[in-house]
């Protein structure tokens with residue numbers, strides 16, 4: 001399996017720059033996600049790696065092999081698309097066998113002798129040899145589609161079609177698997193199941209995988225590392241926990257999870273804590289910062305709604321419940337604190353009392369949980 005290196009990748013379309021100096025260093029066997037809002041350049045980055053787009057500038061390598069100038073089929077990348085891109089008139093087996101068979105025909109020079117490729121596929125010469133049959137059946141068993149081998153792909157569910165697409169990519173034993181929003185067409189429940197399936201397959205095969213998504217939960221739950229993109233640039237690369245606990249900008253704090261983001265100003269240092277003015281209140285943070293304007297970032301689960309038994313916090317505020325949203329295992333409160341509305345997530349246990357709109361509450365936040373950007 002190959003590592004993937006992208007250096008200074010820039011892509012212009014008709015003079016408009018859509019990718020600007022993208023640098024990636026993806027390890028062998030890593031599951032790497034490109035995450036960002038629609039139009040930020042995720043697919044274009046992927047298409048440059050796959051060879052469907054020619055970079056305006058930059059170098060792309062798999063291992064030591066420079067891919068510049070190589071056609072898509074010379075790159076040893078498997079590709080899975082959101083739309084599955086299967087042949088609807090072929091059955092599952094034929095879809096998966098297709099590329100293996102074309103490769104065999106090319107290698108055996110049959111193309112040159114007979115010429116017309118479509119006639120070849122239908123002719124007796126295109127019947128599958130035993131090794132291809134075995135390989136296809138093995139991979140179909142692996143993605144649990146053996147019983148569907150003879151069905152037309154158009155007769156399958158979305159999740160089954162996506163597993164055919166995965167099998168078709170994997171059967172070629174690519175060095176790198178590229179997946180472009182592969183779960184976007186599936187319903188919520190199936191998406192969760194397919195996340196686990198894909199992650200399991202990736203871990204079993206240890207195949208270097210690049211996964212494009214605009215869904216932060218998907219990226220965070222599946223990938224070893226995530227690159228967050230915006231407007232054709234990479235803003236931050238890190239493990240999911242890095243990105244969540246140390247976002248480098250308010251955009252990332254908000255895109256990767258939910259966050260309270262409040263403008264403030266560092267006014268003092270007190271016992272090793274930065275004191276930040278927000279509106280007519282102050283909040284203390286362990287983050288060191290000069291006296292300057294900052295954005296105060298507090299994750300909703302780090303705002304504690306206190307009761308008489310709660311511990312004392314260095315930061316405590318009075319608030320008023322605006323809305324409460326019951327989410328099963330948690331309750332999300334929108335709380336008015338001074339001029340700001342904060343979101344707090346609390347664990348819900350059966351029998352708990354859910355606070356009503358208008359209720360007065362005391363909130364506590366630990367300085368360790370207050371980030372300053």
Ligand code: ATP
Pocket residue numbers: 013018036037038039040041042043044045214
């Ligand atoms: P989405 O999540 O919506 O698929 P994305 O992050 O994958 O978005 P891209 O599809 O890479 O974004 O597009 C990045 C930018 O490049 C967009 O502004 C898009 O309009 C532009 N773009 C992409 N392909 C072309 C093309 N062939 N010609 C001109 N502009 C293009």
